[in-house]
Amino acid sequence: xxxxxxxxxxxxxxxxxxxxxxxxxxxxxxxxxxxxxxxxxxxxxxxxxxxxxxxxxxxxxxxxxxxxxxxxxxxxxxxxxxxxxxxxxxxxxxxxxxxxxxxxxxxxxxxxxxxxxxxxxxxxxxxxxxxxxxxxxxxxxxxxxxxxxxxxxxxxxxxxxxxxxxxxxxxxxxxxxxxxxxxxxxxxxxxxxxxxxxxxxxxxxxxxxxxxxxxxxxxxxxxxxxxxxxxxxxxxxxxxxxxxxxxxxxxx
Numbered sequence: 245x246x247x248x249x250x251x252x253x254x255x256x257x258x259x260x261x262x263x264x265x266x267x268x269x270x271x272x273x274x275x276x277x278x279x280x281x282x283x284x285x286x287x288x289x290x291x292x293x294x295x296x297x298x299x300x301x302x303x304x305x306x307x308x309x310x311x312x313x314x315x316x317x318x319x320x321x322x323x324x325x326x327x328x329x330x331x332x333x334x335x336x337x338x339x340x341x342x343x344x345x346x347x348x349x350x351x352x353x354x355x356x357x358x359x360x361x362x363x364x365x366x367x368x369x370x371x372x373x374x375x376x377x378x379x380x381x382x383x384x385x386x387x388x389x390x391x392x393x394x395x396x397x398x399x400x401x402x403x404x405x406x407x408x409x410x411x412x413x414x415x416x417x418x419x420x421x422x423x424x425x426x427x428x429x430x431x432x433x434x435x436x437x438x439x440x441x442x443x444x445x446x447x448x449x450x451x452x453x454x455x456x457x458x459x460x461x462x463x464x465x466x467x468x469x470x471x472x473x474x475x476x477x478x479x480x481x482x483x484x485x486x487x488x489x490x491x492x493x494x495x496x
Contacts, residue, residue, distance in 0.1 A: 294388060332358070374387075
């Protein structure tokens with residue numbers, strides 16, 4: 245194909261746009277943006293390179309309920325909510341089945357009549373949803389919507405799957421970061437409680453003539469029996485044994 249033909253071929257021009265979008269996608273992942281900003285850039289880029297995509301969004305399914313993590317337009321919130329009310333739709337099907345769901349107007353009407361009716365009221369005629377697998381407890385989908393009857397093709401499907409990989413990576417990294425922060429906070433609380441637990445162990449040792457290990461086991465059994473945190477059992481015991489007029493200092 246010579247230069248003039250390439251310039252007139254829409255596919256060639258689209259390939260160039262795709263290459264630019266993928267470079268931006270790679271840069272976004274490398275720059276380490278915060279999760280909301282990164283997801284917003286992803287949905288913004290995919291709308292730019294899929295010609296008939298009017299809007300895009302990332303939907304997460306938690307405890308059976310749809311939550312819109314990010315979207316390119318407020319319309320996505322309305323479409324997600326319509327699917328939740330109907331109990332069916334492309335987002336839900338993709339998240340539940342783990343398969344890409346691509347539907348034109350006729351397919352939407354056939355598979356999800358209640359949602360399709362509501363979607364058409366919002367000017368949406370076709371959809372493309374790619375599944376997200378974040379962890380064992382959380383699934384979701386990367387979604388595109390179009391006002392055209394046949395808005396998406398197999399190339400669009402492939403592109404969305406590429407972007408879906410980036411979204412999954414970002415969400416998993418955010419989830420790992422949240423777990424790490426929770427574990428650090430838990431460790432900090434445990435360290436703050438250690439002096440009180442040690443004092444409680446000493447009290448039980450003196451009162452019952454036990455070793456440190458045996459006294460600690462007594463406190464653990466009491467904690468389990470009462471369904472109360474070990475540090476609270478220890479603090480209560482230390483408070484009871486504190487001299488009158490001299491309440492124990494926190495953590496001492």
